[in-house]
Amino acid sequence: AGAKGLAFTMVKPEERRRLEYLKQVAKKATQGELKEEVIPSIEQVVDVKKTRLFGDVKSSLNLTQGPSQTFLTMAEDLVGTEDSLSVLASVLEKNYGNLIDPKRYGAIRTPQKPSLGTRSGDREVSNQVRIYVQLGRKDGFNPREIASYFSQLLGIPQR
Numbered sequence: 001a002g003a004k005g006l007a008f009t010m011v012k013p014e015e016r017r018r019l020e021y022l023k024q025v026a027k028k029a030t031q032g033e034l035k036e037e038v039i040p041s042i043e044q045v046v047d048v049k050k051t052r053l054f055g056d057v058k059s060s061l062n063l064t065q066g067p068s069q070t071f072l073t074m075a076e077d078l079v080g081t082e083d084s085l086s087v088l089a090s091v092l093e094k095n096y097g098n099l100i101d102p103k104r105y106g107a108i109r110t111p112q113k114p115s116l117g118t119r120s121g122d123r124e125v126s127n128q129v130r131i132y133v134q135l136g137r138k139d140g141f142n143p144r145e146i147a148s149y150f151s152q153l154l155g156i157p158q159r
Contacts, residue, residue, distance in 0.1 A: 042105045049100050057092075 023034045040048075067075070078087050098104065135141045151158060 039108055042102050042108060045105065046100050046102050053096055053099065057096075 019034075026032060026034050078091075133146055135146060148158075150156070
């Protein structure tokens with residue numbers, strides 16, 4: 001599309017290795033940089049939407065010309081015995097209320113790193129992943145052959 005903008009990619013903690021690869025590719029291809037950011041809260045999203053919506057509505061009003069007679073008559077009928085501020089708020093809610101309703105969004109959870117002493121053991125959290133391989137002597141493999149297989153698969157150079 002354009003030459004400038006934002007792109008969002010959601011990455012699970014177990015996909016860190018792939019993300020690091022994508023960072024390298026993006027840096028080479030676009031001379032840009034992928035940055036890891038925290039997912040904004042629902043309140044932050046709604047606040048930004050409210051600000052943009054208010055700005056759009058305010059800029060689209062053409063108060064110098066004034067509304068046409070048809071809309072003035074309709075506005076007088078709407079206001080009738082009601083307060084004009086309440087009527088305007090109701091019109092805005094009817095037209096834009098679903099855009100800024102926090103109930104519209106699901107729960108946003110931030111992934112947490114496992115803490116020490118959890119089921120994964122008392123080791124520090126790192127960028128390593130434990131792999132369980134169900135191959136052994138009965139299958140004709142020894143530890144060196146399994147290591148060699150994964151080295152070739154992942155492109156890890158031999159020692």
